[in-house]
Amino acid sequence: MSDTAILQNHLFVGAVLFALGLIGFLVRRNVIVMFLCVELMLQGVALSLVSWSRYHGDWGGQMLVIFIITVAACEAALGLALVWIMAQRGGSLDIAIWQTLRERDQAPYTDREVPEEDRSVEDWPQLTPAGVEPVHPREEDMYRSHV
């Protein structure tokens, strides 16, 4: 396998890690998960650095990665401490509870309403007792297009 191909593979993995982390950061609302996603992005970048370093035969990139890991460790310690405090204060890990920090005259972000179930409809589907062929209403078969 040529060096270029190895580089391509490594870069691909790094990009995938970065993209996954990014997507996770953007779509998840649990603070800890978001934090992990950030770490994931960081590792994606670190992986690209290492692969470029290897490709060029230069130790600079790997040194940088070691620095990154060190900083990331510190960051993780601080970040988790913050997350812990935020969880204690807010009583939740949902990042959305901290939108009280928004500008005063801005409307809050609200989750999309899940429609309440209509309790008045008590017509629950029922399983047919096993071994008995259900009664097939003929007229229903006439217009039912799918099962």
Add this chain to the structure above:
Amino acid sequence: MFEAISLRTLLILIPALPLSGAILTAIFGPAILRRQSHWPTVLGLAASCICSLMLAVKWQGQLPQDGKAGQGVEEVVTLWEWVGIPQAYAPSPATGLAAIAATENHAPLDFRIDVSLRIDTLTATMLVMVTLISTLVAVYSVGYMHGDEGYWRFFSYLSLFVFSMTMLVTVSNFVMLYVFWEGVGVCSYLLIGFWYRNPAAAAAGKKAFLVNRVGDFGFALALFLMWMTYGSLSFHDTDTVAGVLGARRFAGELSFVGGGVGTAICLLLMAGACGKSAQFPLHVWLPDAMEGPTPVSALIHAATMVTAGVYMIARCMPLFVAAPQAAWVVAWIGAGTALMAGLIALTQFDLKRVLAYSTVSQLGYMFLALGMATLGGVTAGMFHLFTHAFFKALLFLGAGSVMHAMGNVIDMRRFGGLRHRLPITHATFAIGCLALAGIFPLSGFWSKDAILAAVHDQAHATGASSYRVLYGMAMGTAFLTAFYTFRAFFMTFYGPQRIPEEAGHHAHESPKVMWIPLVVLALFAALVGPMLEWTHAFAHWLQYTPSLAMMAQAAGATGAPAAFHWDVAVTSTAVAVAGVALAAFLYLGHRREVAALQYVFRFGWMNPSEAPSDWESASPHAAAVANVTRPGGHPTVTGHCPSDHPSGSHGHEHGPGLLALPARLLKAVGCGLWSLLTLPLWLGQFVSPYQMSHSKFFVDEIYDVLIVGPLRGLAHISYVLDRVLVDGLVNGVGGLPVRLGGWLRKSQRGFVSLYGLLTVVGMVLVVVVSFWWGV
């Protein structure tokens, strides 16, 4: 001990003592001296006054004893050089000015302003007058301003004012003169607006300052022109340059500039003098300045500050002699102002305003005398200045005493018959009135007579009819002066005793500290004139002023200025006595003023069908007089005598009273002529002569329409432009970031995922853009 103090020391001490008084009062007044704040000022002024008297006596000893006419004596003490610009001005020979010595060798002239003090007889006279009157006024103020919250402030300003005034008459350079000219203006602004919480006082101070600026602008232009013409701004000769009023010029070595330039210089100087000395058309500030405390009126607006203009013209007299047209204008302005102010003073009800207009009128007299540009005229003008200072200060302080007793009420319709309540004020006021009216043998008689004699002489010498008209105007003003002075006197001190309720329990004679200056001033007002005039001492003494010595030379060996004319004296006395008699007729006993004047001037006698009730109700001043009864609250003692006006509807039969017969005669004789003359006035009923006078010839209103209104409009346009355009631009630029930030602020939703998304979008944008442009 007397010999030990040199002239130089005295000259420096005279301004320095009031200045130190001002500084000490300002430093120690508010916290330490408090109610004793007058001490530095009073002591400083008194010491300065003693120094002035010593200086005058010493100077008298230094004058040449032979008494030869036309010998100018001066001494200049140069303290330090304030400005020195070498080779500042190279007058081109093309200008061909014989006035500049340096043009002989075409050397550029140095621009030098020395802080130098001078002593000559004119300065000594002014110094004695200023310091003496200020000392008396300061003593009086101790009583008058007692208990005022700005006590120390008042005395500090007062001292500063005297410092400026003494410097003004002592300096020997036009620029320094201008500096202290402005200093006097500032002090007058501060003192007029002393009670600055009263909007009228603040406005009066502002008006005085602004009107003076108009004149000072002319003065400044005169200085520029003088520098270009004479190449110097010093009075005296310096080592290198001949002064404007220096000895070399008087010796005939260099000339004074006449012609167009000389006339322009003189007219511009006169504009400055008109501002400071309240001459038409810049006289409007002085009556308003009566809003200030009364001692200020006495000091600034009667005795000292307004004399600055007269002093300046007297000092610059050689320039006016070289430009006779300008002197002629000065004479006409003076006579016109004297007559106009006298007419206005006839109908004013505010005691201080009557005195203010009489000041304007008397200053007009002085200008008239100076405008003769003869030795007799100038000495007469200065003599009148000297005597007028005493009796006008006396009158103002007397008015202040009345005001003090009446609880600051100054409207003569609201008090009367005060002679028993205020016996000392009454007696001294009477002396002041007699002096002002020019009754023999008080000061005013001699000085006014000297002026009339000077005009008379000039009329005879030149044969010009204009001088005869001026003489007639002056004589008419003498009549008016006697009339309005005694009108005020009788209205205040005679008739039924009436005291406004504001007076409370104050309606008694002023404290000793106030009436002693009155008595001293009364003595001076009575004695100064005859003492000085009888011996011609004043004129002889003044002749040693370098500026006037030249004229004395021209006057010839006689040297006697303006010989005493019996015919002039008799005429003026007769006129003055007639004025007093008319005032007594109209105001002693029953007040017939409204009835008589209305009857004559509102043409009631021309129109018998005109019901008196009509012009009672139609005329605002009649209504104003009728209103007097209301605030007074004493229906039995009113402006109208019950016998004059038993009721409104029957007033016509009784209204004119004793004047009915002359009025009928007038009707028979002069009806047609009079109505022709006054047709324009008659057509506009609202401008009867009475009301013309009462509303001061509408000068203020005319200025309002012609000058103040347009300027205010311009100022308003500027204000709007500033608000809309300039402020709009500045605020717009300033508001841009705010608005942009406000717009961006909406993205602050507090939702971390959104921030993340925006960051990603931004990053993608950066990457795309950098790829696009290949950065």
